[in-house]
Amino acid sequence: MPSQVTTMKKRDLLSIADLLPKEIQGLLNRAIEMKKGAQSQCLAGKSVAMLFEKPSLRTRVSFDVAVHQLGGHAIYLGRDEVGLGNREGVSDVGRVLSRYVDAIVARTYSHQTLEALASYAAIPVINALSDAEHPCQALGDLLTIKEHIGGRLEGLTIAFIGDGNNVAASLALGAAAVGVSFAIASPPGYELPEQVAKQAQDLARTSGAAIRQVRDPKEAARQADVVYTDVWVSMGQESQGDQRRRDFQGYQVTPELMALASPKAVFMHPLPAHHGQEVADGMLEHSQSVVFDQAENRLHIQKAVLELLLDATG
Ligand code: CP
Ligand code: NVA
Numbered sequence: 001m002p003s004q005v006t007t008m009k010k011r012d013l014l015s016i017a018d019l020l021p022k023e024i025q026g027l028l029n030r031a032i033e034m035k036k037g038a039q040s041q042c043l044a045g046k047s048v049a050m051l052f053e054k055p056s057l058r059t060r061v062s063f064d065v066a067v068h069q070l071g072g073h074a075i076y077l078g079r080d081e082v083g084l085g086n087r088e089g090v091s092d093v094g095r096v097l098s099r100y101v102d103a104i105v106a107r108t109y110s111h112q113t114l115e116a117l118a119s120y121a122a123i124p125v126i127n128a129l130s131d132a133e134h135p136c137q138a139l140g141d142l143l144t145i146k147e148h149i150g151g152r153l154e155g156l157t158i159a160f161i162g163d164g165n166n167v168a169a170s171l172a173l174g175a176a177a178v179g180v181s182f183a184i185a186s187p188p189g190y191e192l193p194e195q196v197a198k199q200a201q202d203l204a205r206t207s208g209a210a211i212r213q214v215r216d217p218k219e220a221a222r223q224a225d226v227v228y229t230d231v232w233v234s235m236g237q238e239s240q241g242d243q244r245r246r247d248f249q250g251y252q253v254t255p256e257l258m259a260l261a262s263p264k265a266v267f268m269h270p271l272p273a274h275h276g277q278e279v280a281d282g283m284l285e286h287s288q289s290v291v292f293d294q295a296e297n298r299l300h301i302q303k304a305v306l307e308l309l310l311d312a313t314g
Contacts (some may be wrong), residue, residue, distance in 0.1 A: 012118045013136075014130075015127070015132075015133050015170070016138050016139065017203070021179075023308070024142065024178055027308060030307065031297070031300040032143070034300050034303050034304060040071075040303070043071050043102075044070075046072040047074070047075060047100065047101040047102055049074075049075050049100070049101045050064065050074055050128070051084065051104055052128070053106075053107055053109055054236070055235070057271075059129060059137075062298040065299055069303060072102075074105075092120075094116070094119075094120030095120050098121050103125070103126065103306070103309065104121055104123060105128045106126070106127065107128040109130070109235075109236050110130065129166060131234075131236060133169050133170045133173075134270070135170045136301065136302055138167070138171045138174040139301045140294065140298040140300075141228075141294060142175070142178065142180075145180070145266070145268075149226075149266070153180050154179035156225040157224045158175055158228055159222075160229070161227065161253050161257070162186060162230055162248060162278055163230060163231070164186050164190055164192035168230065173200050173203060175200075175209065176200040176201075176209050177207060183212040183224065185216055185220035186251070187247050187250075222260045224261045225264070225265050225266075227258055227268070228267075229279060230269065230270055232245060232247075232248040232277055252278060252279065253267065253278065253280065267288050267289045268290060268294050269294070270294070271295055
């Protein structure tokens with residue numbers, strides 16, 4: 001059994017709303033320090049299992065490198081190795097991994113799988129993307145916005161163009177928590193889930209931000225500080241691909257749409273991108289695009305997240 005882990009209350013990161021607004025700000029500040037070179041060996045002697053049901057480039061590599069840079073050891077477990085819920089039930093996987101490692105970074109299809117894993121694991125479980133949320137992405141995104149816009153986040157506006165998906169949900173909740181307004185333009189049937197929109201509204205009331213759901217991408221983009229988009233077809237939705245590509249016509253981020261935003265606005269995308277679908281060819285290379293800084297920042301913010309959650313469990 002990992003040292004002391006089961007005697008102290010463990011903490012998970014399943015939703016970005018698991019973090020208090022001041023904790024989000026603390027993580028952003030710590031990630032900035034780490035990006036500037038602050039060192040920590042807080043994972044020395046510790047191991048982290050990375051349990052992935054879906055493919056990944058950024059999340060897998062940035063977590064592996066983050067654990068390594070913090071002095072720990074990461075073990076990647078892909079879909080075929082574990083057979084989560086198939087070869088072995090989630091409850092048993094959670095309990096067994098808790099006897100070997102100090103944290104689980106998990107990418108699942110259903111968010112319920114993640115919740116079940118966390119409820120059986122005696123160690124922190126970090127959401128590396130589920131169908132409902134992608135909190136580490138949103139934290140890295142807020143870091144990128146803070147870095148590029150400079151100064152305070154409060155009072156800025158993000159225009160999200162497209163699907164009210166996992167990435168949109170975490171970004172809406174994270175933005176609302178720290179006082180960043182969030183306007184999402186989506187076609188009918190692809191809005192933020194009702195419960196997420198309500199939760200974001202509640203957070204926004206406290207922080208002074210505004211959450212808006214609109215149809216017209218231009219309306220969302222006008223004067224925005226960030227223009228953000230994500231794929232129209234997320235992992236696991238491939239069978240709806242043709243329908244979705246039809247429904248999202250007109251929701252592409254183009255240089256013309258970008259020109260409606262604030263002159264200092266940045267263009268963001270979590271990647272992978274589908275050029276010619278949600279983004280016009282050349283958007284990643286646009287002078288206002290920060291997508292590769294955004295990808296890099298996953299590493300810095302995840303080091304801060306690991307430090308927060310693993311320090312709390314000793
Ligand atoms: N943005 C992101 O999470 O990328 P991966 O799916 O490659 O991890
Ligand atoms: N919404 C996308 C994000 C990938 C990082 C998906 O779930 O596939």
